[in-house]
Amino acid sequence: MKIKKNTVQNVITYLIVIAAFVLCQWLISSGRMTRSLKGQMIPICVYVVMAISLNLVVGISGELSLGHAGFMSIGAFSGAIASAWLLGGFHMENEGIRLLLSMIVGGVFAGIAGVLIGVPVLRLRGDYLAIVTLAFGEIIRNVLNCLYFSLDGSRLHVSFNNPNIPGTILVNGPAGATGIVKIATFTAGFVLILFTLLVVLNLVNSRSGRAIMATRDNRIAAEAMGINVTKYKMMAFVTAAVLAGMAGALYGLNFSAVTASKFKFDTSILVLVFVVLGGIGNIRGSIIAATLLTVLPELLRAFSDYRMLVYAIVLILVMLATNNPSMRSLYARFLPKDKTPAPAKGGTET
């Protein structure tokens, strides 16, 4: 069987990620990377995963979601709590396994939230869906502001709006999760990106993925073909939520303290910017955009006070450049042509 064009493109995407990882590892081990950039490595991985997962909702399933940071925060908090519980309650010393389990816990809880939010939200369409996801993102953040968790021996205590619970405090309401043992590693981030790519790319090129894209392209025709639209919208939404939760857990375990205010509306928009700039529905573009735009503010440190101004100008310039027709024809010259057989058959056969 001949290799499909899609498969080749996907392999290239994997290779780019692997090459970037090897390059960064070499730069770190040979001491050529600045301290500030080294600190950005894990956030870059996290934002790449966030961008890919949001692209699954916005690009592949075609629904504008503005609450993606909400799932990230659920992952960050549940991951931080799980990690502390596994260490304090079960004396699990192995950091790798603890990180893996915490990420899974983060993904599961974000997935549950995804189901709960998806059931009412995915009945809406277009702008309404965007507004309600935005509201849910804010609700998640505000609920997390009121939650208190503590660990008493191996017992986990939860309370809502009441800081007086026994044991050591893990999550302290508005002050967020504190005393986190930093166990996130760059390698774990890299593995998470590969896992996300595997899930999203394989999903897109399968029966379920085609159904998701069919509901995006033409809802009425998809229904007439017997595709349960809500089910497949839900599948994309929850898968994206799980991946965002795992990324959130990695993010939370990269800092000694995490507050819910880190996952505001701005963060959702930031991730959306990555997706739009990288190209809606274009997974590789999301990876590149997320990486560059996460590093960019660091590189613009020289501009000090005008940093965000320059950042905005760069964004506008990139947008203009990618949408310019003459620039596009220039790209087209270097990129492989879309080889579609000339549809000359129409009506000439006897």
Added chain:
Amino acid sequence: MEIGKKRQNTKMVPAPSQGIIPERDLYSSPVLECRHLGIEFGGLKAVEDFNLVIGKTEIAGLIGPNGAGKTTVFNLLTKVYQPTMGTILLNGHDLNALNTVQASALGLARTFQNIRLFGNMTVEDNVRIGLHNQVKYGMFSGIFRLPGYWKGEKEQHEKAMELLSLFEMQDMAGAKAGSLPYGAQRRLEIVRALATNPSLLPLDEPAAGMNPHETEDLMSKIITIRDTFKIAVMLIEHDMNLVMGICEGICVLNYGRIIAKGTPNEIQSNPVVIEAYLGKRKEAQ
């Protein structure tokens, strides 16, 4: 006993006529039966008292002037609209309270007047969407490439190619559906609908935009489809050569009501039909 008492109070009315079906379908139950079907849009009766029976392997035509409610009937059958009156029986199953997806599962797959292909996907993937409920494997098999994925993909590929070969479209399998010429897009829609394994295939203006040569080809293909798959075809069409050429039973709709039913010969000489299409002859001057 209570049921018996209730029944005594029921008022009996004469049932609608069975309509006509081909003789060969007489001994199998009809694929479609509409009784007093109708829909109102805020007081406007778009379709009213629509009674129709289609035999198991019949090619039926639904014709009428513009705005007569032909496409509305299709939308009622496929449950895009919920009827406000009447019953639809598909293979004896009542479609009441079912949605489009459930109606499709019972064997109803249509094409659209304004083509609704998945334009950004390849021709083959469009057919694979039609095969969605025929060849199944789960989401996790797809993500983790379990054996179910490879088996399912292979089966889908083979079936898709087989269906495309009906219209000699195998060599277009890799092309984007949106880039096909108009006639090929119409044919692809029929293939995609066939992929869902329907028992009734409603085609909404299948020959619209085709040249006479393509139309002739389509006519023989529709008959081939009926003979190979042993299914009923119901078509809306303005091309009278096609309708009179292949339809066995024709139903004429005007202002949402059936004005005539019969064989092509009967319809062609029916004065009511002629009046609906051409207008009334002025009284002799």
